[in-house]
Amino acid sequence: MSEEPAPDGAERNDVVIASDGRTVGRRGTATRRRMLDATATLLVSQPLRDLRVVDIAREVGASPATFYQYFRDVEEAVLVLAAECGEAMAPLADLLRGDWAELEAARSFVDAFIAVWDQHTAVLRVRNLAAQEGEPRFRDLRRSANRPFVDGLAEHVRASQRNGRVDSALSPIATAAALMSLLERMAAFHVELESMGVGRDDVVTTCAHIVHQTIDGVG
Amino acid sequence: MSEEPAPDGAERNDVVIASDGRTVGRRGTATRRRMLDATATLLVSQPLRDLRVVDIAREVGASPATFYQYFRDVEEAVLVLAAECGEAMAPLADLLRGDWAELEAARSFVDAFIAVWDQHTAVLRVRNLAAQEGEPRFRDLRRSANRPFVDGLAEHVRASQRNGRVDSALSPIATAAALMSLLERMAAFHVELESMGVGRDDVVTTCAHIVHQTIDGVG
DNA sequence: TGTACATCAGTGAACGCGCGTTCACTGATGTAC
DNA sequence: TGTACATCAGTGAACGCGCGTTCACTGATGTAC
Numbered sequence: 357m358s359e360e361p362a363p364d365g366a367e368r369n370d371v372v373i374a375s376d377g378r379t380v381g382r383r384g385t386a387t388r389r390r391m392l393d394a395t396a397t398l399l400v401s402q403p404l405r406d407l408r409v410v411d412i413a414r415e416v417g418a419s420p421a422t423f424y425q426y427f428r429d430v431e432e433a434v435l436v437l438a439a440e441c442g443e444a445m446a447p448l449a450d451l452l453r454g455d456w457a458e459l460e461a462a463r464s465f466v467d468a469f470i471a472v473w474d475q476h477t478a479v480l481r482v483r484n485l486a487a488q489e490g491e492p493r494f495r496d497l498r499r500s501a502n503r504p505f506v507d508g509l510a511e512h513v514r515a516s517q518r519n520g521r522v523d524s525a526l527s528p529i530a531t532a533a534a535l536m537s538l539l540e541r542m543a544a545f546h547v548e549l550e551s552m553g554v555g556r557d558d559v560v561t562t563c564a565h566i567v568h569q570t571i572d573g574v575g
Numbered sequence: 576m577s578e579e580p581a582p583d584g585a586e587r588n589d590v591v592i593a594s595d596g597r598t599v600g601r602r603g604t605a606t607r608r609r610m611l612d613a614t615a616t617l618l619v620s621q622p623l624r625d626l627r628v629v630d631i632a633r634e635v636g637a638s639p640a641t642f643y644q645y646f647r648d649v650e651e652a653v654l655v656l657a658a659e660c661g662e663a664m665a666p667l668a669d670l671l672r673g674d675w676a677e678l679e680a681a682r683s684f685v686d687a688f689i690a691v692w693d694q695h696t697a698v699l700r701v702r703n704l705a706a707q708e709g710e711p712r713f714r715d716l717r718r719s720a721n722r723p724f725v726d727g728l729a730e731h732v733r734a735s736q737r738n739g740r741v742d743s744a745l746s747p748i749a750t751a752a753a754l755m756s757l758l759e760r761m762a763a764f765h766v767e768l769e770s771m772g773v774g775r776d777d778v779v780t781t782c783a784h785i786v787h788q789t790i791d792g793v794g
Numbered sequence: 795t796g797t798a799c800a801t802c803a804g805t806g807a808a809c810g811c812g813c814g815t816t817c818a819c820t821g822a823t824g825t826a827c
Numbered sequence: 828t829g830t831a832c833a834t835c836a837g838t839g840a841a842c843g844c845g846c847g848t849t850c851a852c853t854g855a856t857g858t859a860c
Contacts, residue, residue, distance in 0.1 A: 374802090378802060379802080381803085383855080387804085403709070410845095410847090420847080481707065530765075534785060535785075537757050537760035541756035546749075558746040558749050562745050562750050563749075565742060566753060566789050603837095628814070637837070637838085640815085640816075640839085643815070648814085798858100800857085800858085801855105802854105803854080804852105804853085806853100807850095811847085813845095814842105817838105817840095817842105818838105819837105819838080819840105822834100823835070824833085824834080825832090827830090
């Protein structure tokens with residue numbers, strides 16, 4: 357029966373409520389946005405562990421107290437950013453339709469996937485690190501963002517197994533999970549390969565080959 | 576000309592020097608070892624970020640001050656553990672010799688690799704997380720531990736490309752890096768797949784297939 | 795168009811917790827004779 | 828075998844920094860009439 361206050365910065369019936377119960381208007385929404393952007397910016401150059409509320413506040417020229425109007429803590433701000441990345445990923449699920457007999461289909465998907473990572477490297481990396489450390493909320497965000505891809509890849513494997521193109525000893529789920537791991541990691545750190553003479557295109561091509569060959573089997 | 580004190584816990588001419596300059600004897604060495612083991616144990620259930628000097632000290636029934644006799648900080652203790660894991664990995668390089676025409680060769684390597692991870696999951700995970708966050712010393716440890724495998728895999732790819740069994744569009748380095756990413760991640764979290772009905776053997780088999788097919792090419 | 799009021803937005807300054815780190819000390823072990 | 832000394836080992840207690848967090852306050856914006 358009790359009327360719980362809405363969680364910080366959460367929306368309820370399109371009305372955003374700040375931590376002290378005031379409704380957030382246009383100006384407040386903009387400030388909140390700047391806090392989020394500042395958070396994303398700072399994560400490019402420092403790990404989440406070293407990111408202080410004071411840093412974010414200073415970055416937008418505000419007081420630490422202002423931060424708490426919109427977020428319970430730094431983690432909550434990062435969770436919002438990670439959720440936004442999830443939305444940016446969603447459209448890629450379409451690229452997994454079709455029979456993928458052509459290498460080009462795999463290439464399109466890999467390229468698009470890495471493109472989203474290139475746009476949001478810092479936040480996605482932090483999301484994955486936190487997920488791997490066992491933070492349940494980051495884990496969930498990652499899982500739900502990747503689920504369509506894992507499911508899609510696993511389905512391709514099953515189809516190829518029915519055709520006899522892929523060895524039935526493979527676990528479709530393990531295969532899909534393995535390929536996603538490969539894609540995420542290469543997306544996250546392909547820039548570092550540049551120093552070894554491996555460019556983004558090489559990475560995309562290589563990943564596409566591996567994915568295609570694995571889920572579509574041998575000719 | 577100045578006689579620098581040896582770094583904490585470091586060996587010089589087989590004589591270990593503690594942080595206050597005293598040489599460390601049998602008893603001290605044992606205490607240091609217990610500190611290391613306690614660190615590894617605690618890392619199983621909590622991320623590095625939450626690991627306090629006090630926690631480690633309490634775990635071995637000692638005072639925080641004792642910890643500082645042997646390590647500069649928590650990170651240094653973890654670095655020692657990570658280096659030890661590197662040594663545990665080293666023998667696997669032998670498994671990469673041979674021509675790998677047989678799937679079984681890949682399977683042996685994958686199985687052994689995952690076995691080492693199973694023995695040292697916590698420390699290796701922490702090593703990788705720190706490396707991905709950009710900590711140079713963890714990065715170096717990871718790189719040098721994995722280098723033989725990356726090099727070996729890349730060499731196999733080149734050989735297969737000369738045979739025409741693998742598409743020359745693939746970058747040997749990117750391919751090897753991608754496969755290592757896949758292996759590390761599956762080694763790190765294959766336990767979680769159990770809940771989806773995918774056992775350790777399924778994971779090994781699946782990884783072995785992908786690795787073999789990728790570096791040895793199509794029949 | 796202007797004025798008064800309500801509400802949204804932002805902050806300075808302080809409090810306090812938790813942890814890292816140190817130091818002067820006690821206790822344990824080893825060894826010379 | 829025993830005693831004295833040197834050195835190794837361990838610690839209680841405290842200090843202080845840095846950050847999270849809050850509160851009472853000022854300022855900005857919107858709106859009713």
